[in-house]
Every structure is written in structure tokens, then in C-alpha cells.
Amino acid sequence: MAKDDASENMVLRTVYLPKALDKQLRAIAFEVELSKGELMRVLIAEAMQHRAAKGEAAFEREGAPTPRPVVVVAPPPPPPALPEPAPVIEPVKAAKPRPPKPAPEPKAPDTSQSSIFDFL
Numbered sequence: 001m002a003k004d005d006a007s008e009n010m011v012l013r014t015v016y017l018p019k020a021l022d023k024q025l026r027a028i029a030f031e032v033e034l035s036k037g038e039l040m041r042v043l044i045a046e047a048m049q050h051r052a053a054k055g056e057a058a059f060e061r062e063g064a065p066t067p068r069p070v071v072v073v074a075p076p077p078p079p080p081a082l083p084e085p086a087p088v089i090e091p092v093k094a095a096k097p098r099p100p101k102p103a104p105e106p107k108a109p110d111t112s113q114s115s116i117f118d119f120l
Helices: 019-032 036-053
Strands: none
Touching (some): 019 036
16 A cells, blocks of 8 residues: 555554544534544644643653644645536437237147057
């Protein structure tokens, strides 16, 4: 499976979210037309940028480096929607009616048949 340039610079992280928070993420992502993953990346970057602007570290500890400002890059706008092609409707040709099949003529009983006991 080939990776694009954007995914090569990313690291997979697995997190557990409360169901209510996941529902909120899904609703917001749908509203702004982003995937939940893209939305989480934007929100995390914005929160980190906000804390950096206030001079706060996410979790301060002794000897921890001061966080660098984070540059938030908005996702590219979606491509313009293509107009939908007009449906192709072909006229339906009426089927030619078939003449009814003639009923088979009744056959006269064949009296030339031998009895089952003739071969004995």
C-alpha cells in the first residue's frame, strides 16, 4: 500500500475517548466537512498554540523545554463539485406478441406394442 507525502510525516496514536466526546467530534467533523482524525489534529494544534500564546506548557515539569509555537495548517479546500450528467433515457421498444402455440393433437393408442410378457 503506497503512502502519500502527508501520511509519511504522521505517527499513529490510539486514544480512548468517552462516547459523548466521540459523538461531539463526529457531529462537528460532519458540520465542517473534515474527518474525525483531521478535526482532532486541528483541535490539538489549536489548543497547543493557545497554551503557547499564554506562556503555559501542557504539563509543566522541571527541566522540560519550552514548547515551540505550532503552526496550524488548514486542510485544502475540497475540489469543486462536478455537475451531474443528465441521465440517458432510451425509449423502450414494445415486444412483438407471439402467436399462441397450437395444442398437440391427441394420439391414438398404439396397438402394435407388445406386452411386457412377450420377451419372456
